[in-house]
């Protein structure tokens with residue numbers, strides 16, 4: 399399998415998986431996608447159903463990945479999957495499913511080390527990075543900015559990985575106490591937490607400035623693990639396959655045969671639901687893809703009207719991991735929607751967005767087919783909806799869901815009457831991460847899993863820094879100098 403850029407005019411050979419694994423954007427500014435999607439047959443799915451029952455998640459993960467990766471030997475790829483999805487990391491079974499009322503199911507993606515679905519992709523990425531760096535005899539310095547979930551998922555995935563050091567910037571005092579404790583309690587010489595005197599945008603600007611210094615970037619082999627990385631998307635395809643297999647098996651055992659399921663996905667940067675789109679294109683029997691946004695409803699607007707309008711900034715909400723002003727993976731879907739016309743995509747996401755701040759596909763034949771051909775529908779959920787949904791699910795099912803998951807349940811309920819068969823909601827975080835909103839909805843704190851009891855009391859590993867790129871560079875120089883002599 400070879401990979402091409404969404405802004406590629408169709409010329410030139412694609413790149414193999416491991417060549418794009420450590421990359422962010424393609425050199426032409428586009429995002430990488432496989433040159434075609436592999437196809438799943440009913441026989442393949444039946445075989446994987448048996449495999450899942452006998453050997454569990456890592457075995458299916460290997461099967462899915464091997465369709466996309468042909469430059470890692472099978473035995474190595476299998477071992478990578480076994481380490482990434484080990485019982486010690488995610489418990490057993492990996493990605494359990496649970497029914498709620500009304501034919502809605504939860505796919506529990508947040509049982510990993512940081513209690514957010516980002517662990518599902520990041521743990522695999524950590525293993526793949528370590529493997530590939532080892533093969534190339536290279537080291538990697540990851541520089542990132544986080545306002546919460548991404549940073550902690552990255553740190554827990556990259557810690558202890560040979561050849562990798564992480565420098566993670568976060569805005570001083572702006573993450574929740576739980577999120578701070580999760581990151582700052584990590585005691586690992588190759589994980590460096592830097593609390594910046596500023597807001598999240600200042601952190602991102604620092605990363606951009608330092609990455610923009612080509613000589614410094616090359617000297618330290620600086621890289622990122624942001625959500626446009628194809629490795630993250632493909633890792634997420636696996637849990638769509640597994641959720642489908644688990645829910646159909648459970649219904650089958652109850653005497654109810656279903657052939658198609660739908661998914662409802664709380665969406666920010668379009669990474670999670672992009673993987674659902676890929677799975678559907680591969681032929682996984684998915685009826686509808688329900689895209690849920692919060693008040694930052696850039697994508698709901700597009701799927702309802704055909705207009706993609708980037709916002710000046712994101713509004714702060716109680717489902718903060720979905721607070722986006724533009725969706726960084728959305729270009730992947732538009733590339734498919736427009737018949738893989740890289741020239742048109744380059745035009746839309748380049749000059750058109752730059753000059754007018756939006757593009758309008760409402761009059762195109764492609765947009766007319768968005769529901770029929772691609773299965774997409776969408777909706778928006780607000781703070782009041784979130785609270786009401788958390789209360790309703792607690793009352794009906796005695797299950798406490800987090801605010802992001804609540805956004806998806808709300809939109810799934812709104813659209814329920816138009817959709818046949820079960821709807822699987824991807825649970826993207828455990829409620830413990832967002833306890834203030836849970837208290838507001840239910841009047842009490844959410845349960846705290848044993849792994850997180852007392853983390854606020856652990857010693858904090860964090861250095862305060864000013865929003866100054868020269869200071870950041872000096873710290874990276876010093877720390878890397880130390881580890882070189884260790």
Ligand SMILES: *Cc1c(COP(=O)(O)O)cnc(C)c1O
Nearest residue numbers: 666667668669670719802826827
């Ligand atoms: C990152 C995140 C999302 C949004 O996922 P995208 O892949 O950016 O669409 C939703 N919920 C939680 C809890 C997250 O951490």
